[in-house]
Amino acid sequence: xxxxxxxxxxxxxxxxxxxxxxxxxxxxxxxxxxxxxxxxxxxxxxxxxxxxxxxxxxxxxxxxxxxxxxxxxxxxxxxxxxxxxxxxxxxxxxxxxxxxxxxxxxxxxxxxxxxxxxxxxxxxxxxxxxxxxxxxxxxxxxxxxxxxxxxxxxxxxxxxxxxxxxxxxxxxxxxxxxxxxxxxxxxxxxxxxxxxxxxxxxxxxxxxxxxxxxxx
Amino acid sequence: xxxxxxxxxxxxxxxxxxxxxxxxxxxxxxxxxxxxxxxxxxxxxxxxxxxxxxxxxxxxxxxxxxxxxxxxxxxxxxxxxxxxxxxxxxxxxxxxxxxxxxxxxxxxxxxxxxxxxxxxxxxxxxxxxxxxxxxxxxxxxxxxxxxxxxxxxxxxxxxxxxxxxxxxxxxxxxxxxxxxxxxxxxxxxxxxxxxxxxxxxxxxxxxxxxxxxxxxxxxxxxxxxxxxxxxxxxxxxxxxxxxxxxxxxxxxxxxxxxxxxxxxxxxxxxxxxxxxxxxxxxxxxxxxxxxxxxxxxx
Numbered sequence: 001x002x003x004x005x006x007x008x009x010x011x012x013x014x015x016x017x018x019x020x021x022x023x024x025x026x027x028x029x030x031x032x033x034x035x036x037x038x039x040x041x042x043x044x045x046x047x048x049x050x051x052x053x054x055x056x057x058x059x060x061x062x063x064x065x066x067x068x069x070x071x072x073x074x075x076x077x078x079x080x081x082x083x084x085x086x087x088x089x090x091x092x093x094x095x096x097x098x099x100x101x102x103x104x105x106x107x108x109x110x111x112x113x114x115x116x117x118x119x120x121x122x123x124x125x126x127x128x129x130x131x132x133x134x135x136x137x138x139x140x141x142x143x144x145x146x147x148x149x150x151x152x153x154x155x156x157x158x159x160x161x162x163x164x165x166x167x168x169x170x171x172x173x174x175x176x177x178x179x180x181x182x183x184x185x186x187x188x189x190x191x192x193x194x195x196x197x198x199x200x201x202x203x204x205x206x207x208x209x210x211x212x213x214x215x216x
Numbered sequence: 217x218x219x220x221x222x223x224x225x226x227x228x229x230x231x232x233x234x235x236x237x238x239x240x241x242x243x244x245x246x247x248x249x250x251x252x253x254x255x256x257x258x259x260x261x262x263x264x265x266x267x268x269x270x271x272x273x274x275x276x277x278x279x280x281x282x283x284x285x286x287x288x289x290x291x292x293x294x295x296x297x298x299x300x301x302x303x304x305x306x307x308x309x310x311x312x313x314x315x316x317x318x319x320x321x322x323x324x325x326x327x328x329x330x331x332x333x334x335x336x337x338x339x340x341x342x343x344x345x346x347x348x349x350x351x352x353x354x355x356x357x358x359x360x361x362x363x364x365x366x367x368x369x370x371x372x373x374x375x376x377x378x379x380x381x382x383x384x385x386x387x388x389x390x391x392x393x394x395x396x397x398x399x400x401x402x403x404x405x406x407x408x409x410x411x412x413x414x415x416x417x418x419x420x421x422x423x424x425x426x427x428x429x430x431x432x433x434x435x436x437x438x439x440x441x442x443x444x445x446x447x448x449x450x451x452x453x454x455x456x457x458x459x460x461x462x463x464x465x466x467x468x469x470x471x472x473x474x475x476x477x478x479x480x481x482x483x484x485x486x487x488x489x490x491x492x493x494x495x496x497x498x499x500x501x502x503x504x505x506x507x508x509x510x511x512x513x514x
Contacts, residue, residue: 138312
């Protein structure tokens with residue numbers, strides 16, 4: 001039971017930390033991609049192409065491989081290559097381009113006319129980003145963050161490879177290697193609950209926001 | 217108020233280029249309600265957007281309230297834009313902001329203090345007649361109410377000029393008339409200059425004090441205000457040419473040069489080539505050939 005509890009806590013820590021870091025970096029990245037790809041804002045084909053290129057490359061590396069490739073970087077940042085803290089580095093890096101893509105997709109849904117309207121009022125780009133882009137795309141961005149969180153829960157299971165701990169690690173080491181189907185079953189139940197809980201929580205907030213838009 | 221000189225705008229696509237505005241010259245006078253009419257695709261919207269540089273012209277200059285927009289730094293251009301208001305066909309309200317928040321947005325941009333914003337928003341909601349809808353979201357408002365929010369938002373920073381981009385085109389007749397009345401009211405009460413573009417003749421007849429027509433990127437200026445009552449004789453001539461839609465002339469200078477007529481051109485039926493000329497206090501109707509029409513003296 002203690003094992004299960006500490007593994008759950010580890011998973012939650014990994015997911016939360018990675019989600020926070022990837023949002024902090026991925027969200028602005030997505031914003032820059034949109035700003036540099038939109039005429040009338042800060043159209044710059046070179047920057048947007050360069051960022052797209054980086055995002056695509058990072059996204060095409062399977063997470064298990066990224067985990068190993070990033071070991072030197074992880075060691076540089078956290079001072080160690082193993083453990084829960086160490087796992088946060090590759091998890092965040094895998095999630096950054098994902099968040100950026102989700103943000104980009106959400107922001108592109110914002111009607112260009114709404115941006116033009118703000119420009120006609122004399123708004124600066126930061127004002128447009130904060131009030132118009134982020135404001136009007138809030139449900140899309142939250143949906144993106146929810147999906148990222150769900151993905152991170154599943155990715156975190158692989159963190160066991162570098163001794164990251166967490167539920168996935170527990171399931172492999174105890175459930176599979178030590179033939180403890182009960183632990184395997186328990187971890188699966190908790191993982192399912194975590195994913196469902198995250199998704200439901202995200203949907204709940206999004207639905208409440210969406211009500212404003214549809215007027216019901 | 218606004219001086220537009222030799223304005224040209226060409227849009228470039230990968231394959232072709234399309235000249236939307238051809239040498240447009242236009243003065244917008246203070247406190248007038250100027251209508252720009254024309255079929256869709258004539259460049260009306262582009263012309264309107266050139267007036268606050270949302271669209272940058274390829275050639276030509278725009279002066280807004282004395283300031284030459286062409287060479288302004290982005291910061292100064294934003295400051296000028298804060299002195300203008302704009303309303304749109306699709307209202308362009310922010311969906312996740314209440315009516316009050318929408319109206320407060322331009323004030324927030326201008327960094328007006330919160331207390332002042334609050335008072336101003338209440339004032340504006342009352343001006344446009346939706347004081348009870350302050351906390352409603354756009355989705356909960358009718359089209360007419362949405363446009364009222366749009367107008368209140370456009371007036372928030374006490375602009376000198378209001379740009380209207382087909383502001384009543386997506387409203388039904390009743391709401392459309394109500395919005396036009398509101399525009400008339402603010403024009404008079406606030407001394408606001410209004411430039412509106414529309415493809416609806418009714419709008420022009422209802423509120424414009426002057427009308428210009430844009431066709432295929434060229435500006436054609438009528439000399440007779442469409443809202444004024446035409447002299448009975450002219451009305452009769454008009455009846456003979458029921459298919460002439462707008463009263464305009466291509467170029468008065470060209471006309472008088474070609475036909476060596478000295479005098480002021482007051483009316484033309486445009487399409488079917490009749491002109492009403494005022495000279496030395498008398499008015500005469502001419503046909504395109506330059507010949508005086510017999511028996512028609514006004």
